[in-house]
Amino acid sequence: MENREKIEQLATWIEASDYIVFFGGAGTSTESGIPDFRSAAGLYQSEHQSPYPPEVMLSHTFFMKHPDVFYDFYRSKMLHPNAQPNGCHRLLSRLAFDGKLKAVITQNIDGLHQSAGCSDVMELHGSVHRNYCMDCARFYSLQDIMDIKEVVPRCKDCGGLIRPDVVLYEEELDQNIIMRSIQEISTADLLIIGGTSLTVHPAAGLISYFQGSKVALLNADPTPYDHRAGLLIADRIGQVMTQVDKLIST
Numbered sequence: 001m002e003n004r005e006k007i008e009q010l011a012t013w014i015e016a017s018d019y020i021v022f023f024g025g026a027g028t029s030t031e032s033g034i035p036d037f038r039s040a041a042g043l044y045q046s047e048h049q050s051p052y053p054p055e056v057m058l059s060h061t062f063f064m065k066h067p068d069v070f071y072d073f074y075r076s077k078m079l080h081p082n083a084q085p086n087g088c089h090r091l092l093s094r095l096a097f098d099g100k101l102k103a104v105i106t107q108n109i110d111g112l113h114q115s116a117g118c119s120d121v122m123e124l125h126g127s128v129h130r131n132y133c134m135d136c137a138r139f140y141s142l143q144d145i146m147d148i149k150e151v152v153p154r155c156k157d158c159g160g161l162i163r164p165d166v167v168l169y170e171e172e173l174d175q176n177i178i179m180r181s182i183q184e185i186s187t188a189d190l191l192i193i194g195g196t197s198l199t200v201h202p203a204a205g206l207i208s209y210f211q212g213s214k215v216a217l218l219n220a221d222p223t224p225y226d227h228r229a230g231l232l233i234a235d236r237i238g239q240v241m242t243q244v245d246k247l248i249s250t
Contacts, residue, residue: 006233007240010216011247013190013231017214020100021188022092023207024237025107025196027219031086031238034110035077036195059169067152067161074164079128080110081146087242088194089116094245096120103184107196107203109166111142122177122184124203126166135160173202185209194218194237198225 014020026036052069054077056062063070085093093116095101104113104121111129113121131140133155140162145153153162167173185191191210196219198204207215207225217229218237226232233240 003233003235003240006231007243008247009231010192010233010240011244013214013216014095014100014244015248017100017190019102019188020095020190020192021103021105021184022101022192022194023105023185023196024088024194025198025200027195027197028088028106028237029083029086029108029110029112030195031088031236032080032083032110032112034080034083034112055169060171063163063168071151071153075151078109079142079146081142083110083112085112085116086238087245088238088240089113089118091241091245093117102188103181105181105184105206107200109164122181124167124173124177124181126164128164128166130165131162132165133158133160133162178202178206181206182209186211188212190214190216192216192218193225193229194241196223197221198223 026034030036052062054073057070057073089112092101092104092113096118102120104118105124106113106121107124109123109125109128111127129142131142131145132138133140136155136158138155138157140153145162154160155162185206186209188210189212191207191212191214193207193215196204198207213230215229216231216233217223217226218233218235218240220234220236
């Protein structure tokens with residue numbers, strides 16, 4: 001089946017569905033200018049001046065021991081305040097407004113789904129838009145962090161270390177979000193998986209809870225779950241979803 005036929009099939013599935021759930025990863029945002037992690041052009045392959053690999057710098061232990069090195073990397077590589085939603089985010093927002101899309105489950109921390117208008121977003125790995133003082137719990141927005149000139153942001157009230165509300169290596173995912181994600185995936189009649197290598201666990205394992213027959217998998221590179229997809233589209237998800245958007249009746 002050619003890509004055009006697959007895109008038409010996805011549009012048909014969407015129109016026939018009443019309970020769509022989207023499960024997405026870093027590839028969802030690459031067309032918004034945010035690099036992913038594991039592709040050839042991803043964050044883990046990019047050059048950086050620190051002698052530590054990104055997986056080490058993004059760990060809980062490293063953050064606590066070397067917050068200056070952590071924040072130098074985090075600020076330069078992981079914050080993209082000017083990024084805008086792309087065709088994938090926009091179509092999902094439309095489907096949510098129409099009542100077809102019931103939930104977005106994302107491994108991303110960029111907040112672009114919310115920027116596009118989706119309200120029910122389960123952020124498995126947290127968000128750069130939420131930050132808090134580890135001593136007094138005062139909240140800080142992403143703009144607050146951007147406005148602090150010091151490399152390591154400190155609380156205005158107590159001087160405590162501010163950390164982003166993101167799940168670092170060595171930390172567990174929020175179990176409430178996990179349970180909600182399982183519930184939504186289990187209830188869906190169409191599961192759209194996009195922009196994820198499906199290699200990061202436990203997040204990737206959530207899709208095994210899908211009980212329906214329609215799985216659409218959109219990813220530029222092969223994944224370990226390709227054989228489970230009823231519809232497999234190996235292309236850039238933003239472009240694909242833009243084309244799907246044009247095919248769906250208003």
